[in-house]
Amino acid sequence: MAAADSAQFSLANLPLGIATTTNKAISQHQNVPGIVTRLHDYVYFLSAMQQNGLFGHDTLTSEIKDAIQQRTLNGLASLGRRAHRQVRNAMQSILRATTEEPSSISPQLAACRVPISDVIMHLPVTIGDFSDFSCSVDHALNAGEAVVGIRKLPPGFLHFPIGYGGRSSSIMVSGGDVLRPWGHFKQGSTVAEVVFAPSRAVDFELEVACVVGKPSEPGRLVPASEAAEHIFGFVLLNDWSARDIQTLEMPPLGPFLGKSFATTISPWIILADALEPFLVPVPTRQIPVADHFTPSGEKGHYAVTLAVDVGAAPPQGNGGSEGTSQDNRNSSLTRACTSQLDSIYWTIADMLAHQTSNGCAIRTGDLLATGTVSGSERGSFGCLLEITKGGKEPFVLGEGKIGGEKAERMYLEDGDTVVMSGWAGDIGSDSCVGFGECRGTLRAARSLDR
Amino acid sequence: MAAADSAQFSLANLPLGIATTTNKAISQHQNVPGIVTRLHDYVYFLSAMQQNGLFGHDTLTSEIKDAIQQRTLNGLASLGRRAHRQVRNAMQSILRATTEEPSSISPQLAACRVPISDVIMHLPVTIGDFSDFSCSVDHALNAGEAVVGIRKLPPGFLHFPIGYGGRSSSIMVSGGDVLRPWGHFKQGSTVAEVVFAPSRAVDFELEVACVVGKPSEPGRLVPASEAAEHIFGFVLLNDWSARDIQTLEMPPLGPFLGKSFATTISPWIILADALEPFLVPVPTRQIPVADHFTPSGEKGHYAVTLAVDVGAAPPQGNGGSEGTSQDNRNSSLTRACTSQLDSIYWTIADMLAHQTSNGCAIRTGDLLATGTVSGSERGSFGCLLEITKGGKEPFVLGEGKIGGEKAERMYLEDGDTVVMSGWAGDIGSDSCVGFGECRGTLRAARSLDR
Numbered sequence: 070m071a072a073a074d075s076a077q078f079s080l081a082n083l084p085l086g087i088a089t090t091t092n093k094a095i096s097q098h099q100n101v102p103g104i105v106t107r108l109h110d111y112v113y114f115l116s117a118m119q120q121n122g123l124f125g126h127d128t129l130t131s132e133i134k135d136a137i138q139q140r141t142l143n144g145l146a147s148l149g150r151r152a153h154r155q156v157r158n159a160m161q162s163i164l165r166a167t168t169e170e171p172s173s174i175s176p177q178l179a180a181c182r183v184p185i186s187d188v189i190m191h192l193p194v195t196i197g198d199f200s201d202f203s204c205s206v207d208h209a210l211n212a213g214e215a216v217v218g219i220r221k222l223p224p225g226f227l228h229f230p231i232g233y234g235g236r237s238s239s240i241m242v243s244g245g246d247v248l249r250p251w252g253h254f255k256q257g258s259t260v261a262e263v264v265f266a267p268s269r270a271v272d273f274e275l276e277v278a279c280v281v282g283k284p285s286e287p288g289r290l291v292p293a294s295e296a297a298e299h300i301f302g303f304v305l306l307n308d309w310s311a312r313d314i315q316t317l318e319m320p321p322l323g324p325f326l327g328k329s330f331a332t333t334i335s336p337w338i339i340l341a342d343a344l345e346p347f348l349v350p351v352p353t354r355q356i357p358v359a360d361h362f363t364p365s366g367e368k369g370h371y372a373v374t375l376a377v378d379v380g381a382a383p384p385q386g387n388g389g390s391e392g393t394s395q396d397n398r399n400s401s402l403t404r405a406c407t408s409q410l411d412s413i414y415w416t417i418a419d420m421l422a423h424q425t426s427n428g429c430a431i432r433t434g435d436l437l438a439t440g441t442v443s444g445s446e447r448g449s450f451g452c453l454l455e456i457t458k459g460g461k462e463p464f465v466l467g468e469g470k471i472g473g474e475k476a477e478r479m480y481l482e483d484g485d486t487v488v489m490s491g492w493a494g495d496i497g498s499d500s501c502v503g504f505g506e507c508r509g510t511l512r513a514a515r516s517l518d519r
Numbered sequence: 520m521a522a523a524d525s526a527q528f529s530l531a532n533l534p535l536g537i538a539t540t541t542n543k544a545i546s547q548h549q550n551v552p553g554i555v556t557r558l559h560d561y562v563y564f565l566s567a568m569q570q571n572g573l574f575g576h577d578t579l580t581s582e583i584k585d586a587i588q589q590r591t592l593n594g595l596a597s598l599g600r601r602a603h604r605q606v607r608n609a610m611q612s613i614l615r616a617t618t619e620e621p622s623s624i625s626p627q628l629a630a631c632r633v634p635i636s637d638v639i640m641h642l643p644v645t646i647g648d649f650s651d652f653s654c655s656v657d658h659a660l661n662a663g664e665a666v667v668g669i670r671k672l673p674p675g676f677l678h679f680p681i682g683y684g685g686r687s688s689s690i691m692v693s694g695g696d697v698l699r700p701w702g703h704f705k706q707g708s709t710v711a712e713v714v715f716a717p718s719r720a721v722d723f724e725l726e727v728a729c730v731v732g733k734p735s736e737p738g739r740l741v742p743a744s745e746a747a748e749h750i751f752g753f754v755l756l757n758d759w760s761a762r763d764i765q766t767l768e769m770p771p772l773g774p775f776l777g778k779s780f781a782t783t784i785s786p787w788i789i790l791a792d793a794l795e796p797f798l799v800p801v802p803t804r805q806i807p808v809a810d811h812f813t814p815s816g817e818k819g820h821y822a823v824t825l826a827v828d829v830g831a832a833p834p835q836g837n838g839g840s841e842g843t844s845q846d847n848r849n850s851s852l853t854r855a856c857t858s859q860l861d862s863i864y865w866t867i868a869d870m871l872a873h874q875t876s877n878g879c880a881i882r883t884g885d886l887l888a889t890g891t892v893s894g895s896e897r898g899s900f901g902c903l904l905e906i907t908k909g910g911k912e913p914f915v916l917g918e919g920k921i922g923g924e925k926a927e928r929m930y931l932e933d934g935d936t937v938v939m940s941g942w943a944g945d946i947g948s949d950s951c952v953g954f955g956e957c958r959g960t961l962r963a964a965r966s967l968d969r
Contacts, residue, residue: 197688198688213771225703225768228703229768231768233773234683234686236648238879238880238885239737239878248878250877251876251877252877265811265876288698289965290701290967311877318675318681320674320675321770322653322682322683323683323769323775324773325684325773326873326874326879329684359715361715423776427700427701427702427764427776427777428698428781429686429688429776430688432688435688515738515739515878
């Protein structure tokens with residue numbers, strides 16, 4: 070995984086994130102988060118690069134120089150696409166030498182970097198509003214079939230990207246533990262009794278989110294054709310879901326506490342420019358769409374491959390001498406899903422156009438997520454609800470046994486780890502652009518003796 | 520209205536807000552927003568009171584003194600209930616003299632205040648997440664009947680306060696204009712054609728929201744019995760709704776763009792301590808509820824009277840010499856609704872308990888709103904959807920004619936103004952605690968020639 074990760078962070082990528090470091094070489098960022106980029110296995114602090122004069126005098130505007138010193142990416146994101154391009158071009162110029170002649174790195178540049186193992190990544194932006202959409206036809210059909218037994222698209226689905234307001238306060242960066250949520254749900258499938266208890270149906274959802282850069286003005290519809298100016302970049306997003314809680318609460322106000330207990334995003338924001346070479350045309354629309362959406366045949370989807378791997382914690386007592394059920398290492402990961410981001414019906418630009426189509430403003434740091442990205446084939450379903458057909462057909466981990474115990478899942482068990490990944494281009498090639506990991510481990514529900 | 524307003528801001532109230540002033544007497548807040556309170560028709564700047572030594576040396580902690588200097592109320596709100604009480608007690612001590620002997624006001628205090636007409640009120644807090652609940656049995660039944668013809672509570676309704684994630688970016692303070700939103704909806708009641716056009720069914724919803732003070736830790740359930748520590752205060756909230764857009768988009772993800780175009784809140788945060796004398800017991804629960812909710816018979820509801828008045832703009836050309844359809848003055852206001860906040864099923868503390876019951880953290884400045892507060896009688900319905908039974912029976916403005924034109928409404932027309940108000944205790948008495956106005960005017964949809 071580490072090798073693959075390294076290859077995803079090529080010179081063609083250079084994403085941005087927020088980090089602190091345990092490495093004393095960069096003392097100013099031991100406690101104070103700073104803006105970083107990543108090239109292969111090294112992380113570079115932009116404020117240090119600036120202090121060491123690596124950007125030159127005229128490369129960056131004073132606005133950008135100020136933004137680079139901040140503790141979140143919101144300032145830089147708000148400056149718009151041209152500013153992001155300037156920063157990315159400047160980083161590429163500076164870092165190109167290290168890829169061509171690794172040993173010849175200048176002392177000034179060497180003083181700005183630490184190995185990836187020496188950083189702690191933080192939330193890359195302060196998030197305002199988080200909207201979660203449902204852009205995949207296959208997911209909408211599969212989920213509907215699993216929950217209510219009807220394989221039919223919602224009434225609005227082909228007219229606009231349907232969505233709902235997610236929760237910002239519980240968004241965490243990759244690596245954080247997720248507590249199994251308590252909630253109200255119906256016990257058993259035939260009895261109508263509603264209980265308040267730890268969820269018995271915790272699931273993941275494989276999604277991609279865009280991070281808003283330049284804000285829009287209230288009242289203005291930003292058409293898909295102009296959305297690029299407002300998109301800073303992209304992250305992977307695990308929309309953890311408690312299916313039992315969700316099922317009871319959804320009619321008629323939609324998902325709420327079945328989702329709001331946790332959302333995990335990957336730490337690196339892949340800049341819009343880095344993914345632009347992977348834009349592909351939108352297939353023919355099934356019905357005519359409003360003018361502010363991406364028309365049939367226009368480039369609007371990203372050719373990104375997405376994957377989910379699930380690992381079970383070693384059973385208690387069988388974890389080996391150095392392992393405990395509390396650490397994050399897993400006996401092995403099993404591929405649960407591989408799907409294609411360009412298989413969804415609505416583009417990310419369409420989501421942004423829809424969000425603003427009623428005049429609602431978007432602000433820097435807002436997230437708009439695709440909803441579960443599922444394909445039509447077995448092996449391409451982006452959540453357990455679809456994989457197990459609503460808890461009817463088990464998902465088999467590894468060889469079906471871990472530490473002598475049966476390893477099948479309808480939904481996640483405590484200690485299970487979910488790792489999402491995504492990449493464009495061939496891994497190992499110079500042009501590969503990957504997201505890295507979006508990882509989280511489910512932990513036992515807290516006790517209620519407060 | 521002004522006289523009633525004045526009486527609502529008694530010494531027993533002393534709410535907090537954020538203002539700038541056009542009055543040169545307080546030059547430091549001409550452009551820089553500051554924290555203010557209001558007593559009758561005067562607004563007092565707390566930073567000026569502090570600079571003039573009115574709080575004394577030992578009255579307030581240094582944390583509070585720092586918070587008082589800020590441009591939003593988030594800092595002060597985050598300090599918790601005890602800090603809010605200290606500030607309110609200190610304000611009462613200082614301002615009591617002005618109510619007993621208005622002419623004897625000290626020069627130091629006089630230098631801290633301006634007439635209410637000399638201030639511009641701003642959003643009182645930076646809002647994180649905004650959740651909107653549906654706590655009123657009558658509203659849930661009436662709205663269900665109007666929309667889908669079925670008078671039945673949603674499946675979760677009696678088990679927990681159902682809710683959804685609202686939009687923070689489009690929350691504005693009282694007085695702001697609201698643009699009629701564009702959106703997708705079905706045209707006509709029998710034809711299935713979906714159009715993208717300006718909504719034809721813009722409505723108001725009468726709500727009260729609590730503003731979160733001290734944040735909660737992720738993973739912690741805050742039971743209703745401990746919610747008071749996390750509630751800074753209360754505002755009125757108009758949850759503007761486009762019924763046609765909402766109807767098409769709701770299945771299955773709930774309200775989204777039919778709500779997110781605009782939300783208006785009143786500018787004054789009524790501190791939790793000011794409303795505490797008006798707490799009344801919760802009626803017997805229809806079914807047993809989880810331990811974290813307010814039990815039957817416990818004090819949990821606020822005896823607050825709420826009202827909505829609607830005014831039509833004078834028809835074009837009939838507005839009189841000094842009036843135009845663009846100003847905010849209305850020929851007259853017609854009472855559309857009077858309802859009681861203690862008629863809702865779930866308490867505000869229950870909403871907070873539910874929000875945190877899955878471990879989701881609440882943050883300072885978050886809003887949790889009640890949903891439409893409706894009673895069971897005609898005249899107590901908190902939105903036009905209920906008043907007109909889904910656009911079937913018109914609501915008559917004034918005498919039914921304004922400027923010679925018919926003044927009936929199924930939904931709002933461009934130029935209509937909606938004014939919400941709310942108060943506890945008898946208006947005119949020394950103990951009256953009121954919210955002031957939550958006002959907004961609907962304006963024509965923008966044109967789409969961008």
